[in-house]
Amino acid sequence: MLALSRKIGETIVINNDIEVTILEIKGDQVKVGIAAPKSVPIYRKELYLQIQESNKEAANSLPTNADLSGLFD
Template identity: 70%
Template sequence: MLALARKINQSIMIGSDIEITLLEIKGDQVKIGINAPKSVPIYRKEIYMQIQDENKKASEGEIDVEVLNKLFSGKA
């Protein structure tokens, strides 16, 4: 992990198109701003982990290939 020290209104760049700016510090809370292309999804880690768990649960279900074939062939 890379650890960087920044002051309020200072930024770091990730690649050439993602900028993270330190906006505010209040007690033990830090507010950051993220400027990134709309194609880059940005989530809080706890939300990202929930999404991953739900995707994993969804992928564990059995798939009935015959039913899928009928759906895609229009014979369902």
């Protein structure tokens, strides 16, 4: 992990097309702005983990070949 110090208004660039800017600092919270191409999904980590878990549950609930065997008889 790369750790950087930034002040309000300062930006870092990732992979030539993603910019992360420090917008505001209030107490123990930092407001961050992210500019990225629309093709790059950006999620808060807790939401990303929920999506991953939902995808795993959905994949595990797919019907098996045995469940589908009588559909086309």
